[in-house]
Amino acid sequence: MFGAIEAGGTKMVLAVGDEQGNITLQKEIPTTTPEETMPAILDFFKDKDVSAIGIGAFGPVCVDDKSPDYGRIGKTPKLPWVGFSWKEAFEGTGISVTVDTDVNVAALGEAVYGSGVGLEDLIYITVGTGIGVGVYLGGRLVHGMMHPEAGHILLDKRADDTFEGNCPYHKNCFEGLASGPAIKARYGTDAFLLTDREDVWELEADYIARALMQYICCYSPKKIILGGGVMHVDKLFPMIRQKTLEYLGGYIDTPQLQNIDTYIVPAGCGGSQGIKGALYLAH
């Protein structure tokens, strides 16, 4: 059996499953401090006969398996976790650990079990509490110098948007303009209470489309898969598709873009892309 951890800032999803991606047991525990959370994780896995665990972790996290810091969390606003090492945390258990970012692992889950089955080049974007992009190119997750942080690309702010953006690092980056907390900061109301406001979602779709245009230019993905809390607002999808084509201006002409309804799509794993991808990562 294999184990999986979807390590988020508010909760940890723990699971056990097989090579075919079938999850036989799943549990959620709150993310507090490593001192509290890690013993609960070890307790969950201790009698599950798990040989390897795949972890999709909030970042920044070292995903270079040749580095002595492999699995170590960097400068995150979740201060108790700065310097915590997923690899060290499982030392002595006999369980091998594979670590990637939460969004990369979700991209993997979608590539293997979801909307991207059969494709070697796709991106997965989560639009929720934050915005992150998992990048799967040539059948492999992209790491590079650290790992992509493409939720922080700067966007041209729309002239009629007086909100300056709420990313503490860049203000008007994609996350600073279009995440759930950005919507709340702009309108003073939780996004889920604004579902009837057409202007809210027209602007949201516009920013998402501006970002997608950049990702298409940069990654040339064969599919773009969108997940996360904000994407539950279904009416976003048609607007995003139309606006993305408008921003591309006809410059890139491919069969995929001619079938935009099957190019920009919701996650096929219905929320379990992260934990399924982590399970796949384990083997």
Add this chain to the structure above:
Amino acid sequence: MFGAIEAGGTKMVLAVGDEQGNITLQKEIPTTTPEETMPAILDFFKDKDVSAIGIGAFGPVCVDDKSPDYGRIGKTPKLPWVGFSWKEAFEGTGISVTVDTDVNVAALGEAVYGSGVGLEDLIYITVGTGIGVGVYLGGRLVHGMMHPEAGHILLDKRADDTFEGNCPYHKNCFEGLASGPAIKARYGTDAFLLTDREDVWELEADYIARALMQYICCYSPKKIILGGGVMHVDKLFPMIRQKTLEYLGGYIDTPQLQNIDTYIVPAGCGGSQGIKGALYLAH
């Protein structure tokens, strides 16, 4: 022996060389129409005992070697070349043909022989007549749906810049704001006659840095290599480095960014990155 073609919009560079990247013969011919240019190319290679040719081609061009259209040029403004196939053009010669984009091939040249030796994750950006980005990640050139067209990412236009951009598809994309022709259109003077104008290069460095910030977020490259005519203005480099760090706002913290002088660098092949990369592509 191996052959190489750097196929540009104004000239074709043709070369013959060995497996070690040594070029033994090189010739330039003008790019006119396939009917004129292709016979001259075949004539050059006909007695050179070349078994394989690598081609770095202007795009869009099909780089998917599993496609029946492999090597075929798409909708380019260079109208006589629309639909031309590099693969078909060498049929019957006994010479095998490998095709990638001009910038991807230059990225490969830099990775193998230039500023990126030993690195598996880098990008090469040419800023000249156009702006293009070659993407080399995990030791492979990125293709995906077509190939990256990252010179066309949209940029937040600076408030003091009254030029609207000259890209026919997107106006204020990177190419539309910062290519050689964009500089000429903004000031009414060729870029090379403006080298003493501090304001010109401060703005140019600003746009390049805005783009580099996006590329760092998207690709997480281990090195960024800049080439092309505009980059001969040496004073751009210190400004680009400083502004890129400012736009990142400290969000991404890596050893590479702490040594920005060795992270954002000029091409190491001194202009021959394209033809050398094409030669490498051949074998």
